[in-house]
Amino acid sequence: MTVRIKKVSDSLYTADLILPDMPGIKASWSTPEPMRVDQIVEELRSRGVHQIDIGDAFYEADPRWLTAFGIGSAAKGYVCREVLDKSQPILLVSRNHEDWLFLCGAGHSKEASEYTLLAVGYLINSDRTLLALRDLPIGWKAERKSANSPWIRSPLDSSENLS
Numbered sequence: 001m002t003v004r005i006k007k008v009s010d011s012l013y014t015a016d017l018i019l020p021d022m023p024g025i026k027a028s029w030s031t032p033e034p035m036r037v038d039q040i041v042e043e044l045r046s047r048g049v050h051q052i053d054i055g056d057a058f059y060e061a062d063p064r065w066l067t068a069f070g071i072g073s074a075a076k077g078y079v080c081r082e083v084l085d086k087s088q089p090i091l092l093v094s095r096n097h098e099d100w101l102f103l104c105g106a107g108h109s110k111e112a113s114e115y116t117l118l119a120v121g122y123l124i125n126s127d128r129t130l131l132a133l134r135d136l137p138i139g140w141k142a143e144r145k146s147a148n149s150p151w152i153r154s155p156l157d158s159s160e161n162l163s
């Protein structure tokens with residue numbers, strides 16, 4: 001299954017979903033008209049396309065696609081050292097106020113020097129599974145057991161409020 005995405009305007013894209021080994025059939029599904037990123041993501045997800053493949057196809061069409069996705073190019077997140085140097089996957093994501101926090105899941109001190117501020121778009125481009133958390137509400141967190149496990153969401157309790 002291959003996804004091809006083309007940028008039409010600032011916020012509109014077209015998509016073609018192509019199934020392999022079907023000669024003569026160009027696409028098993030195409031956008032009937034240019035659509036917004038979130039609409040295309042929903043359509044492709046409902047057809048069984050993996051979030052990572054969708055992200056890759058959008059990135060190929062437009063490296064700045066996350067802005068159209070509703071993740072402002074200015075959105076920033078704090079990462080711990082292990083996430084910064086990519087020695088550990090991101091296993092805990094939380095959102096206090098406007099701040100996103102992306103941690104490896106080990107214990108961390110609250111010392112500001114332990115954390116580095118990065119663009120959220122940069123993080124998503126290197127770990128597409130984070131896309132699933134784009135609508136994580138303020139005051140919530142998401143955890144997973146490993147990089148291949150599903151994200152499990154829960155509200156932050158007051159002790160977890162790092163700000």
Ligand SMILES: [Zn+2]
Pocket residue numbers: 080081082083088103104105106108
């Ligand atoms: Zn860490």
